[in-house]
Amino acid sequence: MAAKQVAIIGAGASGLCALKCCLDEGLVPTCFERSGDIGGLWRFEVNGPGLEKFEGWYLHSRDYKSPQSFLGKRVVVVGTGNSGIDIAVELSHAAKQVFLSTKRGTWVMHRVADGGYPFDFTYISRFIQLLLSLLPHTTTSFFMERKLNARFDHALYSLQPQHRIFDQHPTINDDLPNRIISGRVKVKPNIQEFTETSAIFEDGTREDIDAVVFATGYSFSFPFLEGCMKVVENQIPLYKFMFPPDLQKPTLAFIGLIQPLGAIMPISELQCRWATRVFKGLKDLPPSTNMLAEITQTKEKMAERYVKSQRHTIQVDYIPYMDELASQVGVKPNLLALFLTDPKLALEVVFGPCTPYQYRLRGPGKWAGAREAILTQRQRVVRPLRTRARERPGHASSVPHIFKVFFSIGLIVATLVYVSLSP
Ligand SMILES: Cc1cc2nc3c(=O)[nH]c(=O)nc-3n(C[C@H](O)[C@H](O)[C@H](O)COP(=O)(O)OP(=O)(O)OC[C@H]3O[C@@H](n4cnc5c(N)ncnc54)[C@H](O)[C@@H]3O)c2cc1C
Ligand SMILES: NC(=O)c1ccc[n+]([C@@H]2O[C@H](COP(=O)([O-])OP(=O)(O)OC[C@H]3O[C@@H](n4cnc5c(N)ncnc54)[C@H](OP(=O)(O)O)[C@@H]3O)[C@@H](O)[C@H]2O)c1
Numbered sequence: 001m002a003a004k005q006v007a008i009i010g011a012g013a014s015g016l017c018a019l020k021c022c023l024d025e026g027l028v029p030t031c032f033e034r035s036g037d038i039g040g041l042w043r044f045e046v047n048g049p050g051l052e053k054f055e056g057w058y059l060h061s062r063d064y065k066s067p068q069s070f071l072g073k074r075v076v077v078v079g080t081g082n083s084g085i086d087i088a089v090e091l092s093h094a095a096k097q098v099f100l101s102t103k104r105g106t107w108v109m110h111r112v113a114d115g116g117y118p119f120d121f122t123y124i125s126r127f128i129q130l131l132l133s134l135l136p137h138t139t140t141s142f143f144m145e146r147k148l149n150a151r152f153d154h155a156l157y158s159l160q161p162q163h164r165i166f167d168q169h170p171t172i173n174d175d176l177p178n179r180i181i182s183g184r185v186k187v188k189p190n191i192q193e194f195t196e197t198s199a200i201f202e203d204g205t206r207e208d209i210d211a212v213v214f215a216t217g218y219s220f221s222f223p224f225l226e227g228c229m230k231v232v233e234n235q236i237p238l239y240k241f242m243f244p245p246d247l248q249k250p251t252l253a254f255i256g257l258i259q260p261l262g263a264i265m266p267i268s269e270l271q272c273r274w275a276t277r278v279f280k281g282l283k284d285l286p287p288s289t290n291m292l293a294e295i296t297q298t299k300e301k302m303a304e305r306y307v308k309s310q311r312h313t314i315q316v317d318y319i320p321y322m323d324e325l326a327s328q329v330g331v332k333p334n335l336l337a338l339f340l341t342d343p344k345l346a347l348e349v350v351f352g353p354c355t356p357y358q359y360r361l362r363g364p365g366k367w368a369g370a371r372e373a374i375l376t377q378r379q380r381v382v383r384p385l386r387t388r389a390r391e392r393p394g395h396a397s398s399v400p401h402i403f404k405v406f407f408s409i410g411l412i413v414a415t416l417v418y419v420s421l422s423p
Pocket of ligand 1: 009010011012013014015016032033034035037038083224255256257262263264265
């Protein structure tokens with residue numbers, strides 16, 4: 001039988017993954033990209049009360065390229081998602097004054113975590129995921145908020161929101177407190193109205209401004225699928241955020257239409273690995289009614305968990321969602337088997353960062369180098385930091401041997417508990 005042809009619309013990060021996965025499955029992909037380059041992004045709208053009167057310059061964060069044009073200007077950045085905070089911080093090095101306007105405040109996590117290791121490297125592990133799922137939401141929120149407030153007090157910096165840390169899509173920035181304490185960024189409430197030359201905030205304060213950057217997020221739509229896929233306020237009914245539930249044949253999949261706490265690319269790759277197998281007829285989707293029921297349930301859970309906002313319609317938990325996809329493809333690591341046959345690897349899979357190699361240990365697309373890649377991942381993370389040759393201090397460990405023994409036993413018990421409790 002001739003290989004099936006697949007049209008890939010868009011050559012962003014997800015489109016590129018889709019190309020590769022189609023080739024891996026022996027499908028024949030053709031990628032359509034409307035811009036002149038590979039890369040990507042979404043859609044947006046710019047509006048604000050009284051904006052038509054404002055005589056200054058305004059733009060959406062998508063059009064923000066560099067701070068040079070804002071030199072010496074007074075700028076308001078609207079929105080405290082990742083774009084708003086990144087832009088406010090960068091602008092604050094060039095602009096005369098930056099005002100960061102927020103409707104409800106935000107928690108700000110930091111990329112450089114304990115000991116200087118990347119946040120995701122330290123915290124996105126199966127073990128931490130298990131703890132998060134076992135402990136009550138209020139307890140984990142309390143500890144996380146305490147940790148963030150120890151770095152800088154969110155109330156003191158006028159950023160403290162009403163909602164808990166895990167009720168919002170995470171905002172991550174290391175430099176914001178520094179820019180606020182040095183006065184270059186001033187946190188303000190929501191904008192009530194723009195005048196010709198100023199912004200009036202909801203607390204009644206008024207600031208003269210030259211420019212506004214709307215970092216208010218994106219709305220997505222699929223005009224080329226009009227009539228067949230309806231998006232209402234960023235809500236789209238897709239099974240596992242991928243498949244329309246009511247097509248006669250499963251020949252359409254959405255890739256990368258998710259917001260995880262973690263990188264999108266490894267998820268896009270797993271989605272592509274599943275989609276290509278569905279297209280080939282190697283995997284079936286459940287009946288339409290089951291998919292619809294699952295979609296409704298997922299939507300309700302998301303609404304319960306997150307602050308109501310258009311930015312919280314495609315949230316997924318990084319490891320649980322990847323595991324769901326991996327189960328569909330047949331590549332989810334079998335922790336019990338791993339623990340019995342290769343405990344060293346099992347420990348790294350459970351306690352180490354959950355990297356995409358974990359989904360190459362077995363099943364379709366298995367990679368012979370996956371084990372080695374997992375066991376050496378820590379070396380690769382620290383290697384770029386070893387920029388100054390020096391003698392490593394002698395390794396006469398200050399930790400008594402008996403503690404090491406207890407720690408190892410504890411680790412093994414924790415792994416067994418993990419294996420028996422994880423779904
Ligand atoms: C400032 C910023 C920083 C981000 N940083 C991160 C990060 O650090 N880590 C992370 O995981 N995510 C990050 N994200 C999220 C990011 O959007 C995704 O990770 C990534 O861009 C998703 O890729 P994609 O291919 O799914 O979509 P997109 O990047 O949106 O790519 C879609 C492509 O499709 C093309 N296209 C659209 N319509 C058509 C059409 N009708 N015909 C043909 N081509 C079409 C577009 O031109 C585009 O090239 C960031 C987002 C922003 C805005
Ligand atoms: N460095 C990075 O990794 C990085 C950088 C940039 C972006 N990204 C990613 O890209 C995606 C988009 O991020 P984003 O920051 O552009 O958008 P976003 O996450 O949707 O954040 C939009 C912000 O604007 C606020 N907002 C929306 N409408 C508003 C209005 N009318 N008035 C006032 N405030 C308003 C939102 O507040 P509410 O919460 O109240 O709705 C929110 O604070 C996210 O997934 C993000 O993680 C990542």
